[in-house]
Amino acid sequence: MTRCRLCGSAALASVVDLGATPPCESFLAADRLDQPEPAYPLHLRVCTDCWLAQIPPLITPEETFKEYAYFSSYSTSWVEHARTFVADAVGRLGLGPDAFVVEVASNDGYLLRHVVDRGIRCLGIEPSVNVGAAARDAGVPTLTEFLSPDTGSAVRAEHGPADLVVANNVYAHIPDVIGFTQGLRALVADDGWVSIEVQHLLTLIEENQYDTIYHEHFQYYTVASAIRALASGGLALVDVELLPTHGGSIRLWARPAEAAGEPTRRVADVLAREKAAGLQELSGYTEFSARVAKVRRDLLKFLVEAAERGETVVGYGAPGKGNTLLNHCGIRPDLLAYTVDRNPYKHGRFTPGTRIPILPPERIAADRPDYVLVLPWNLRAELVEQLSFVHDWGGRLVFPIPELSIVEAASRKVTA
Structure with a gap:
C-alpha cells in the first residue's frame, strides 16, 4: 500500500504488523486439510493527513x-x-x-x-x-x-x-x-x-x-x-x-x-x-504494537502452563476476530483442543491457518474441560450467562482481551 484510499496521500505510518494470515472467514472443510492455504500480510497503517486507519486491499469483497x-x-x-x-x-x-x-x-x-x-x-x-x-x-x-x-x-x-x-x-x-x-x-x-x-x-x-x-x-x-x-x-x-x-x-x-x-x-x-x-x-498510535505483543505473551503463557499441568482448554465461538488472535499467537490444537460454535455451517470445519476443529456447543458439557477460552469476547455479558453451566464442574472461562482474565463464577473475576 502506497497511498491512502480516501485522500490519496502517501503519508502512511505503521500502527501494528500482525504478520501474514489466511482470510478470517475461510473455514476449512476436512477434505482441504492437506491443501495449501493462501496467507496475506495483515499490517495496519494510518494516514497522517486524513487519519483513516487502513490495511492494503489484498483480497476482494x-x-x-x-x-x-x-x-x-x-x-x-x-x-x-x-x-x-x-x-x-x-x-x-x-x-x-x-x-x-x-x-x-x-x-x-x-x-x-x-x-x-x-x-x-x-x-x-x-x-x-x-x-x-x-x-x-x-x-x-x-x-x-x-x-x-x-x-x-x-x-x-x-x-x-x-x-x-x-x-x-x-x-x-x-x-x-x-x-x-x-x-x-x-x-x-x-x-x-x-x-x-x-x-x-x-x-x-x-x-x-x-x-x-x-x-x-x-x-x-x-x-x-x-x-x-x-x-x-x-x-x-x-x-x-x-x-x-x-x-x-x-x-x-x-x-x-x-x-x-x-x-x-x-x-x-x-x-x-x-x-x-x-x-x-x-x-x-505508537504504544499500541507493544500492548498487542503483551496480549499474545499472556495468552500463550496461560495456555502453555495449563498444558503442562495436564489441564484441558477448549474454545467457545469461531468468529473472524478469533482467527486473527489464534494465528497471531500461533495457537494450535495442542494448546486449544477444539472450539465450538452455534452456527451449524461451521461444524466439522477447521479454523483457517490454525486448523482447530469446530464442533457443536454440546461438546463442552460432554467433555467438561477445565477452561473455556471465549473468542467472541465482545459478547462477554451474554456468554458468561450462556456458559454458566461450565462452573458446575469447576470449569472457568477465559477472556483474552483487553487483558487476560479468568472467570470462576458468573459475577466474580479471580485473575487478571
Whole structure:
C-alpha cells in the first residue's frame, strides 16, 4: 500500500504488523486439510493527513462474500440490538406504513425482519448468496448485489428513494469507500437518513482489540475520519452515538449534505475525546504494537502452563476476530483442543491457518474441560450467562482481551 484510499496521500505510518494470515472467514472443510492455504500480510497503517486507519486491499469483497460463514441471527444479543434500533428509528424518524427502509449488507435478515413485522416496506442488499437466501426464506425481500453507485441508482429507480438506509458493520468491509458512500447517497431520499454502525478506532486502540483487524476490514474509523469519508459521497454527519457493540462502536447518523444542518453537540464531544486520545497525531498510535505483543505473551503463557499441568482448554465461538488472535499467537490444537460454535455451517470445519476443529456447543458439557477460552469476547455479558453451566464442574472461562482474565463464577473475576 502506497497511498491512502480516501485522500490519496502517501503519508502512511505503521500502527501494528500482525504478520501474514489466511482470510478470517475461510473455514476449512476436512477434505482441504492437506491443501495449501493462501496467507496475506495483515499490517495496519494510518494516514497522517486524513487519519483513516487502513490495511492494503489484498483480497476482494467478491472473494470474501460470495459465500459467507457469518449469520447474524445466531447472536441473541445482536438480534435484540437490531430490534431495539428499529423501534427507536421508527420513533425518531416517524416512519409509517408509507416509508421505505433499505439495509446494505443485510445478512440473513436479522434487522429487516423487525421492519417487516411493523408492516414497513423494506429491501435488503446482501452480496452473499447463501445468507441472502436465508433472509428471503425468512420473509425479508433481499437483492443479491454489492452496493455501488449504479446499484444504488437502480434500486432507487425501481423502488423509490429510501427514507432510511442502514449500513451496520459494513462500512469497514469495502475498499472502495468513496464508491460505496456514493451508493448510499444514491439510495437515500434527498431529505432522508443514513445510519451507519462501525467499530470505533478509539476503543480498538484503548482496549487492545487488535483481533478485530482482519482482511475483510479494510479501514478503521474515528468520527473525524468518518466525517471525511461521508463527505466523499455527498453525505454529512448530523449525530453520533457511542455503542457497546463489538467492544465499542459508533452509530453515525448522516443526511445528504444539502439537508443536514448543524451537527449535534455529541459530535463535537466525541471529536474532542478522539483528539485528547492523540488519534489525530502519531502519539496516539505508537504504544499500541507493544500492548498487542503483551496480549499474545499472556495468552500463550496461560495456555502453555495449563498444558503442562495436564489441564484441558477448549474454545467457545469461531468468529473472524478469533482467527486473527489464534494465528497471531500461533495457537494450535495442542494448546486449544477444539472450539465450538452455534452456527451449524461451521461444524466439522477447521479454523483457517490454525486448523482447530469446530464442533457443536454440546461438546463442552460432554467433555467438561477445565477452561473455556471465549473468542467472541465482545459478547462477554451474554456468554458468561450462556456458559454458566461450565462452573458446575469447576470449569472457568477465559477472556483474552483487553487483558487476560479468568472467570470462576458468573459475577466474580479471580485473575487478571
